[in-house]
Amino acid sequence: MVSHFGFGECFFAISSAPTKKEYIEVSVMKLGKVTSALHECEIGDTLGVRGPYGNNFDVKGWEGKNLVFIGGGIGQAPLRSLINYVVDNRKNYGKIDVIYGARSTNDICFKPEFEELEKRKDVNVHLSIDKEEKGWKKFVGFVPDNLLKIKPSPKNTIAITCGPPIMIKFVIQNLLKIGFSEDQIFTTLEMRMKCGIGKCGRCNIGNLYVCKDGPVFSYDQLKNLKGEM
Amino acid sequence: MVDLKKLRESTEKIINRDDVKYVIGWEKGTHGFQVTPLFITSSDDVERLIFNPLCVHNLTVFLMLQEKLPLRKGAEEDKRKVGVIVKGCDSRAIVQIIQEKGLNRDDVVIIGIPCTGVIDPKKINKKFPNQTKTVDIDEDANNFVIKIDGKTHKVPKEELLMDKCKQCQFPNPIIYDVLVGSEIKTTGKPNYKDVESFEKKSLKEKWEYWEKQFEKCIRCYACRNVCPMCYCKECMVDQLNPQWIRRSVNVSENTAWNIMRAFHLAGRCIDCGECERVCPAEIPLVKLNKKLEKEVLELFDYRAGLDVDVKPLLSMFKPDDPEEFIL
């Protein structure tokens, strides 16, 4: 959680990988009161940090498996941390696919990093944008459709998705269609949060709190929760 | 007293129309003297409809509380009209909102009821405490007739009426499509005795009084949510950037909230008294509204919600408007 004193506090996923020991990075989109103020910050300003809270991706448990990352828009931020970690420990994992889509080329997050990633032979990157643009030769359409087109094999594979709620919904539907089982699908969720420690009440999905019991959930867990996303 | 049979007939006719999605009325509540809003969506629901002196709610608020949620792909917006049953004072809310262009006259079907006054829930609960079972209530010219456990109590109206009803000038709905019952003659005149006697107090006394009241406020915003005139898309109290009123609950912020609420109703409040009825802290909010109503009447000779064709007070200008207060 990052505090800008006088403006408030916001939750962010750490978007740098744990393999970077010198610093942590969070990615902030300028939207509300706090994030706008954070964008005005200069080097040397004092901010507050607390956390980290909640659970994490089971990177150790997934060793030896193929990984499919499916990101949309700014939902790439938490996946970036994971992707960078996996790439830094490349030999521990099988085939890696990164599927990512944004509204337009201007909305693509971490563009230079994707370019770097695309150069690698041991990572398959599949980018898409929602609407046609001049010069764009890759997939045009929504992320769930791109996923169907790519059709990653579910065999010994874990799929991790993050993005807008509506995208997550259809990505999961399509993963199931391709043959992924419920415990092979993971997502990291976003909710409005205030306390981060399961007390203020607002980030619940059913009886679980995204801040404390999440933000990483398997679809297996999610489908049984009675609650709104 | 309204003929319930006629009211139900009129309502049934309206709910059976293809262009009406529901009619809002009242039904028996879950306990004691409670009466509760009823959403009639088919003629099957009509038999639950009641009207009696316990029907205090100003149902016009539900016209403004309709939710416009994002539609599913391919779904069409339900543009059917909403029916609502109104008393005299309630109808003024619709008039005022139409004046403000907050509501389209064609979007509502109004069933009007000439009203002989409603009972103050606080007064009747005090007079007959511990009523769990729902109670039947009737009225004659001067009394409320209350049947509790087979025993009939006749209580003079004066004792149980809402204070607003005692000086009501608009018992007959100002606007309606159907009127159930016959119009009531009134002799009521604007009465600001309470305001006048309060005005005589010293500044210190006034401040002490309101400080004590606002200290109790828990900022649940029931006063706002129950008010048919409070239909802003985003209330100033919810705004964060800029934040007009802090979320902290203390006398200073509470005062800011309550005063701003009252000011936003200047020239708009139609005196249904719902804000004061619902306040869990029992703050006499009508006192504030009445003061502004009096000022508006004296300065501009304007009363809210009486004529759909008149411009709302704050959006009209007359060359002879008083301007002593302009520096």
Place this chain on the structure above:
Amino acid sequence: METLTLEKNKLPQLIKKIQSRYTVLAPTKCDNITLFKPINDYKEINLDFLNSKVSPKSILFCQTETLFKFKQGISAEVKSVDFPNSKNVIFGIRPCDAKSFSIVDFVFKDDFVDPYYMNKRENTVLIGLSCIKPGVNCFCTSMNGGPAFAEDVDILLTDIGDKYYVEIKTSKGNEVVKTSKDLFSKASSSDKNKKQEISEKVEKAITRNMNTKGIVEKLDKIFEDPIWKNISLKCLGCGICTYQCPTCHCFDIQDETTLSDGARVRVWDTCMNPEYTVHASGHNPRPARMNRTRNRVYHKFNYYPKNYNIIACVGCGRCINDCPVNIDIIDIIDQAREVKA
């Protein structure tokens, strides 16, 4: 632990004695409503009350609480707040409200201990007062409590005529009265019987009840049922039910500043407010009053029991009493039970 009796006319003396070591909060008449307030003098206490209008949760879980103070700007600084550590006695708390503390404790103790609440909780002694006249919408007997239920207080006083029957339940309670033991007498078995009689009589006077048998499982099956839409049609979306509820514990956190200084405060929040869950993107997982009404019911009768094995309702009836449109939690649970799932 120990049962005693206290002559009614000795109560002022007892309060005075307690006041020498504790701050006493008691039901007082504030204008036309009763609230728990710190008192200076016994005369301020109003014991002729059904229950306080706002629940005494506001004492431990303040509606506005400063979490810490800070200086803004380039060299921002954070200064923690001091805990007063003063010892408090809540005198006259009703058994239902005392039970609410036992329920809310789960949240504030869970995983991360909430120091703001727990500090006050630990420094507060609850001297309960049994109900002798239940309200119309009281249903504590349906919620594993009762008008003279002594399990959640440190001391319970029950009016048995000219004296109080006093049950000292904890060492915390014993500590409060240890210096004034001379005011009490030993309770006889007839005193005990009298208390029993009275509490049974009052229990019988409670006319409303809620059947919660199997409700957790039932709610699991009817999440998508139209009853939630129907129930919420008349909801105004105000915060009365949640603010008045002794077990509702949700809050908002805000920075409040002057030119250079500031404080991070937490204030009660309500899940009935649409802004409560709205994301910065504009997406709202609970966009309609239907979602929010349902969430309130589920939080109390499904989520809370799943997490802590207890229903988050004590049967105080405040949400029913104060709802402007008669949305009645007993009625909701009845309706939920009747749905064919």
